[in-house]
Amino acid sequence: MAIYGGTIGSLPWILYKRIDEKNKVRWVDHPLYNCLHNQANSEMTSLVWREISMNHLLLLGNAYSQIIRNAKGQTRELWPLDPTLIEIKRDENGKIYYELRVSAGKNETFPAENILHIPGLGYDGRRGYSVLALAREGLGLGLSMETFQARFYGKGTNLGGVLEHPGKLGDIAHEHLKKSIKEEFAGINKSHGVFIAEEGMKYIKLGMPLQDAQFLGSRLFQILEFCRWFNLSAYKLKDYSNATFSNIEHLAIEFVQDSIRPWAVRLEQHVNWKCLKDDERKSLFNELLLDGLLRGDVESRNKALAVQRQNGVISANDWRAIENKNPLEGPAGDAIWQPLNMIDANAPPEEKPSEDKVEEEPEEKKLISFESRASRAIKSRRRMAEAFKPLYRNMEKEILKKERAGILKIVKKTLTQRDADDFIFAIDEFYEKFRKFIHNQFAGINSEYGNAIYPIAAEEVNADVEQTAEFAVYLNEFADHSTNRYVESSRGQLKQVVLKHRENDPAEAVEKRLDEWDERRPDKVAGREVVDLESGIAQFVYYGAGFRTVWVTFGKSCPYCMSLNGRTVSQGMNFLNAGQAFEPDGAVNGPLVVTQNISHPAAHSGCDCSVSAG
The missing domain is CATH 1.20.5 (Single alpha-helices involved in coiled-coils or other helix-helix interfaces)
Structure with a gap:
């Protein structure tokens, strides 16, 4: 009883509301939710009520509970009733009602709608069979064996025979002999001693030892009998004779599917029927969650x-x-991945290459195959980048929301007196504390994005798709890099704005800049991060596999990127170095001043280049 009651009692029991054909939500506002999940009534938790109900079901075949409703007719409490005191009857109109024997000669009646009656296996759909009654002989044998075993070891005088005296013992001698045997051999601690016969007495063995009587075998058989009656595997009653390390998990799954699930469905259906009103059943339903038992x-x-x-x-x-x-904090945790190597089943098949195409030489074919694989990889990575852009935008909006609140608080405190120096000092302190939040935002989404890009890059160079510990370190360092770049940009812009307008209205100028950030910065940050991290991860994989990095233009490219297209660098080298004024042919806007080493795209804001292995 404890197995079923404890298992059913420990499961999450949830009341749901259907939103549409595919979606549902937990309906915690309904009192039945608390009744099933937390507290069945003012004196019992849900677990206790379930244990009582399961014990009544398993032993007596029926579980009864009185339904208490609120003013709206919603179920708010369930009180278990003793099945031995209840009779099911019909009135003159054929309607079912329940009669509870309260005391001698006094009965109380309940209409069917006020009783949650859960019958077990039965014959008429109204009453369940009592397992105690059906299994009386088998269960009685088990109890008799328990009693026999207790008395056998309790007495402990297992001589298993009689003493034969050649003469005749008087009453005093008989009592003396009986007393001496009891003192020497009675009890477990004195068993198996040596008896010394006197006056020609002989010991004659009677009966059979416990082992010869197959007592233990009978005990094991009784365990199986109990299991059959209650549809359990023997290992649940601690009989591991047929259980192995390899099959114990499958036995546990079998217990859930064959033993627990039928009872769970029985409970769910009767609760839906009796505890929900007709109009509620159109959208509400309850469910016992079995997933936790099937975790493996x-x-x-x-x-x-x-x-x-x-x-x-x-x-x-x-x-x-x-x-x-x-x-996870931020939108990254809710991102849904999709395999890029799959297409819609209704999409037309790709056109096969012409059969009359001249076959290339082996080395040439190898090069073309590698280039084709690289091209596919770049396109796959870029599709993934586009998929993650909305997540980065949402992340940046979350950052800006907190950033705006913090900056405006500083503005109110310092710039009402137009104290630019105090403002600059205050934002330095603010960003040092705010840095951790920004880092966590970047780290969360970078981890998701990295997990998506890594296998694509690894497949491109036939590398192991299993991520290394070094890659986790790289992602964390990249989050540091993104955080530093963000903080320096924010802090630099705000300082510049305040110093420029310190004589006029610096507070208004700061608020205007914050408005501009809200409008433009999510797209800028998203565009920069997806390109930067995509190329960085691909380069990390290339170098780990022994390849070099080739700059590849993508889409509409500017003169700066066009001049970098096809350039190749090895590990430790940069495409552009910090402090370099890069002015290729066709750069009508003058030189690109490089403020930090560029080892992979993006080279500048708005850059959408990528890399391939070389």
């Missing part, structure tokens, strides 16, 4: 979740919720 071992569970993650079934936050972890 850590490795198997993670492999299954990884397949769902990679095929767009769940997000990172969905995964974390299953593992009982808090969601």
